[in-house]
Amino acid sequence: MIHMRDVCKVYDTGVTALDHVNIDITRGDFVFVVGASGAGKSTFIKLLFREELPTSGVLEVNGHDVVNMEPSDVPYLRRGLGVIFQDYRLLPEKTVFENVAFAMQVIEAPRRLIQRSVNAVLDIVGLRDKYKSFPGQLSGGEQQRVAIARAIVNDPAIVIADEPTGNLDPETSWDIMDIFHRINVAGTTIVMATHDKTIVDTMQRRVIAIEDGHIVRDEAKGGYGYET
Amino acid sequence: MKLSTSEYFIREVLISLKRNNWMSFASIGTVAVSLFVLGVFLTLVLNMNRMASQLESQVQISVYLTDDLKNSRKDTIEEDIRALQGIESVKYVDKEEAIERLRERLGDQKYLLDALGEKNPLPDSFEVTVTQPALVQTAAEAIEKMTGVEEAKYGQDVVEHLFDITRLMRIFGLILMVLLAGATIFIISNTIRLTVFARRKEIAIMKYVGATDWFIRWPFLLEGVVLGGIGGIVAALVLRSFYAAMAAKIYSTLTFFPLMPQYPFMNYVGVAILISGMIIGAIGSTISLKRFLEV
Ligand SMILES: Nc1ncnc2c1ncn2[C@@H]1O[C@H](COP(=O)(O)OP(=O)(O)OP(=O)(O)O)[C@@H](O)[C@H]1O
Ligand SMILES: [Mg+2]
Numbered sequence: 001m002i003h004m005r006d007v008c009k010v011y012d013t014g015v016t017a018l019d020h021v022n023i024d025i026t027r028g029d030f031v032f033v034v035g036a037s038g039a040g041k042s043t044f045i046k047l048l049f050r051e052e053l054p055t056s057g058v059l060e061v062n063g064h065d066v067v068n069m070e071p072s073d074v075p076y077l078r079r080g081l082g083v084i085f086q087d088y089r090l091l092p093e094k095t096v097f098e099n100v101a102f103a104m105q106v107i108e109a110p111r112r113l114i115q116r117s118v119n120a121v122l123d124i125v126g127l128r129d130k131y132k133s134f135p136g137q138l139s140g141g142e143q144q145r146v147a148i149a150r151a152i153v154n155d156p157a158i159v160i161a162d163e164p165t166g167n168l169d170p171e172t173s174w175d176i177m178d179i180f181h182r183i184n185v186a187g188t189t190i191v192m193a194t195h196d197k198t199i200v201d202t203m204q205r206r207v208i209a210i211e212d213g214h215i216v217r218d219e220a221k222g223g224y225g226y227e228t
Numbered sequence: 229m230k231l232s233t234s235e236y237f238i239r240e241v242l243i244s245l246k247r248n249n250w251m252s253f254a255s256i257g258t259v260a261v262s263l264f265v266l267g268v269f270l271t272l273v274l275n276m277n278r279m280a281s282q283l284e285s286q287v288q289i290s291v292y293l294t295d296d297l298k299n300s301r302k303d304t305i306e307e308d309i310r311a312l313q314g315i316e317s318v319k320y321v322d323k324e325e326a327i328e329r330l331r332e333r334l335g336d337q338k339y340l341l342d343a344l345g346e347k348n349p350l351p352d353s354f355e356v357t358v359t360q361p362a363l364v365q366t367a368a369e370a371i372e373k374m375t376g377v378e379e380a381k382y383g384q385d386v387v388e389h390l391f392d393i394t395r396l397m398r399i400f401g402l403i404l405m406v407l408l409a410g411a412t413i414f415i416i417s418n419t420i421r422l423t424v425f426a427r428r429k430e431i432a433i434m435k436y437v438g439a440t441d442w443f444i445r446w447p448f449l450l451e452g453v454v455l456g457g458i459g460g461i462v463a464a465l466v467l468r469s470f471y472a473a474m475a476a477k478i479y480s481t482l483t484f485f486p487l488m489p490q491y492p493f494m495n496y497v498g499v500a501i502l503i504s505g506m507i508i509g510a511i512g513s514t515i516s517l518k519r520f521l522e523v
Contacts, residue, residue, distance in 0.1 A: 049436065072441070079438035091430060102430075106439035111232045154437065 001027045001158060001189050002048065007057035009043050009213075017043035019213040021057070025191065027157070030184045032200045033193040034224055035210035041193035044210065045162045048191065049081050050074055062157050079107055082151030082159040082188075086166040088143045090135040096122070096146050097131040103150045121149040125179055141172030148179055152188070159183060161192040165199065173199060197224040233443075240447035241454055244423045251419040252455060258415045259459025259508065260466070262408035263501045267467040269401035270497055275488050276397060280390040282486050287361060289368045291354040292378045301376050302352070309356055312370055314363040319355045326350040351378060409508055412459075416452050416512025417519075423451060424520045449513050456509020457502060464498035 002025035009018040017040045025031055033041050046052040047059060050066050059066040062080040069077065090099050097118055104114045122128045125145035135143050144164060151159055159180070165173035177199055184190050194200060200207060200223060207222030208215060217225060245252045291309070293302065302320070309318050321329075327348050331338045358367050364382050371380040424431070434444050471494055475487055 075435075075438040075440045077438075078436060081438075083436045089429065089433060089436075091433065102433065103437040105232070105236055106434045106437060106443055108233050108443070150433075150437070 001025050001029070001062060002191070003058070003060040004047075005058035007047065007054045007059055009040075009047065009052060010055045016213050018047070018054075018210075021210075021213075021215055023208060023215065023218070025189065027189055028184070028187060030180075030190045030203070030205040031192070032203070032205055032207045032222075033191065033210065034195070034200060034207060037195075039210045040213045041210055042162050043213075045160055045191070045193050048158070048160050049078055049083050075107075079154060080157045082148075082154070082156035084144070084147050084151045084159065084161040084164045086163040088135070088140075088147045090143055090146055090150075092135050094134075095131065096127060096133050096135070096138070099135065099146055100149045100153050103153050107154065109154075117153050117155075118149075121153045124152070124182065125149045126175075139172070140168050141175055144168065144172075144176055145179065148176070148183075152183060156188065158189040158191065161190070163194055164192065165194065165196055170198065177203065200224040237447050237450055241451045244426070244447070244451055245454070247426060248419060248422050251422055255412075255415050255419045255455045256459045256462065259412050259456050259505050260462040262412045263460055263463035263505055264467055265408060266401075266405050266504070267463055267497055267501050268470075269397070269404060270500070271467070271471060271488070271494075273394060273397050273401055274493075274497075276390070276394045278488060279486050280394055281361070283390060287357075287364055287383055289356040289358070289364065289371065289380050289382045291356055291371050291380045292351045293353060294376055294378045295351065297352070297376050305374055305376055306354065308374055309354065309371055312367055314359045315367065316357045316359045317355075321353050321355055323348050323350045323352050326353065356380075409504075412456075412508050413512045413515065416455055416509055417516035419455065420448050420452055420513040420516035421520050423448060424516060445517055448517055449510060452509035452511075452513025452516075453506045454509070456505040456507070456512070458505075459509075460502040460505025463505070464501045467501070468494050468498060 002023065004021050004023040007018055007021045008016065010016050021044070033044055035041050043052065047054055047066070048061055050061075050069075054067055057067075061077060064073065064077045064080075066077065091102065094102060100118045100121060101114050104117060109117075119128065119131075122131055125148050127142060127145055127149065130138065130142065135146065138146070144167075148159075148164075151161075161180075164180075165176050168176065173196065180190055180192065181203075204221045204223075207217065207219050207225070209217035209222075209225055291305075293305070297305075306318055306320065309315060327341070327350050330350065331341055334340060356367065356371065358364055368380040368382050371377055431444055472490060475490055478487055
C-alpha cells in the first residue's frame with residue numbers, strides 16, 4: 001500500500017526533514033506517526049499525497065510511483081487518498097452537505113451518486129441532521145467530522161491525517177478516533193500523525209516514531225514512548 | 229463534459245462575476261473601450277482601402293498626341309497601346325470632343341473659350357485604363373516613348389497619397405491594437421487573479437481531493453472569455469450605432485462618398501470584435517492561471 005525506500009527530504013532551506021526513511025505499510029494497517037515538534041511528521045504525511053516530492057529514494061503509494069509519475073496523474077493518486085488536517089479546511093460559505101459533496105463534484109461524480117454517498121458518510125460521522133449547517137455554526141469536533149466525511153466520501157484506500165485531534169479536547173478527540181476505528185475496520189488503511197500520547201497508548205496500534213528525520217522505532221502494537 | 233459539470237462551471241463563473249463585481253465591471257469597460265477604438269480603426273482602414281481602390285480603378289492615363297498626326301499613325305499608336313500588358317480600354321478623344329467637354333466643365337465660365345475664337349488649342353488624345361492599378365506607371369512610361377505621343381499623364385499623386393495614408397493608418401492601427409490588447413489582457417488577468425485569490429482555499433481542496441488541473445482551470449478561463457465577450461458585445465453595439473449615425477450624416481452631405489454599406493459590413497466588424505474580445509479574455513486568464521494557480 002505504502003512503500004518507502006531510502007526516502008530523503010531536504011527542503012530548499014537546507015533543512016533535512018527526512019533522512020533515509022524505510023517503511024512499508026500494508027492494506028488495513030492503522031499507523032500512528034509520532035515524534036517531537038519539528039521531527040518530520042508533517043513532511044512524512046505530505047510526501048504521501050505528493051504535496052512535497054522526496055529529494056531521493058523510492059516512494060510508492062497505492063500502486064503509484066510517486067517520484068516518477070506524470071504530473072497529470074497526480075489527481076488520480078489523490079482520488080485514492082483521503083486527507084485530513086488539523087485545521088479542518090472547510091469552505092465557510094458552503095453548508096455541511098455542500099462541503100462534502102464538493103469533493104465528489106470536482107472529480108465529476110454523477111449527481112445521484114453524490115446525493116447517496118454524501119448522506120451515507122454524514123451518517124458515518126453522525127452529522128446527518130446538521131447537513132444544512134454552515135461550518136461556522138459547528139463545534140471544532142463537528143467540523144473535523146465534516147472534514148472526515150469529505151475525506152472518505154470518494155471511498156479512498158488510505159486515509160491520511162495530520163494531527164486531526166490537535167485542536168480538540170480529549171473527549172471530542174475520542175469521537176474522532178472512534179470514527180477512524182470504524183473506517184479502519186471497514187478496510188481502509190489509516191496513517192495519522194499525532195502528538196496525543198493518551199490516544200496512541202490506548203489504541204495499541206502500529207507506531208512509527210520519528211526523531212530528527214530518522215525512524216527510531218516501528219512497533220506493531222506500540223505506545224507513544226515518550227514522556228510529554 | 230457532463231451536464232452537472234458544465235452547470236458547475238457556469239455557476240462558478242456567475243458567482244465570481246458577482247463577487248468581483250467592481251473589477252468585472254472595470255474589465256468589461258476596458259475591453260469595451262479598447263475594442264471600440266480598434267473597431268473605429270478597422271472601419272476607417274477598411275473604408276479608406278475601399279475608397280483608394282475605387283479611385284485607383286478610375287485612374288486613367290490621358291495620352292496627348294502631337295498635332296497633325298495622320299489617322300494611320302493614330303491607329304498604330306492605338307494598336308501599340310493595346311498590345312501593352314494589362315490594358316483594359318483605349319478610347320480616342322478628338323480635339324473637338326475635348327473642347328466640348330471643357331466647355332461643359334467650365335459651365336458658367338465657358339465665355340472664356342470665346343476668346344479663342346475658332347482656334348482649338350487642345351490636342352487629340354487617347355483615354356487609357358489599365359486592369360491593375362500597379363500597372364499605371366509602367367504603361368504610362370511605355371506610351372510616352374511612342375512616336376507621335378506628346379505626353380502621357382495620370383493622377384498618380386492623389387492615389388499614392390491616399391495609399392500612403394491608408395498604410396500609415398494601418399501601421400498606426402496595428403500599434404494601437406497591440407497596446408490596447410496588452411492593456412486589456414493586463415486588466416483581465418488581474419481580475420482573474422483576484423478570483424484565483426478569492427478561491428485559493430477551494431482550489432487547494434480541489435487539489436487534495438483529486439480534481440484535474442483542467443477541471444480547476446476551466447471556470448477561470450470561462451470567466452475571462454465571458455468578460456472579454458461582454459466587452460466585445462458592448463463595443464460592437466456602440467460602434468454599430470456610431471457608424472449608422474456617421475453614415476447618415478455623410479450620405480446627407482456627400483452623396484457620392486463610397487462608404488461601406490452598413491449591412492453586412494458592420495455585422496462582420498461586430499463578429500470580429502466579439503471574437504477578439506473572447507480571445508483577449510482567454511489570453512488574460514491563461515496568463516493569470518500560469519502565474520497564480522500553479523496547477
Ligand atoms: N516548507 C518547508 N520549507 C522549509 N523547511 C520546512 C518546510 N516544512 C517543514 N520544514 C522543516 O522541516 C522540519 C520538519 O518539519 P515538519 O513540519 O515535518 O515537522 P513536524 O514533525 O510535523 O512538527 P510539528 O509536530 O510541529 O507539526 C522542521 O525543521 C521544519 O522547520
Ligand atoms: Mg506537523
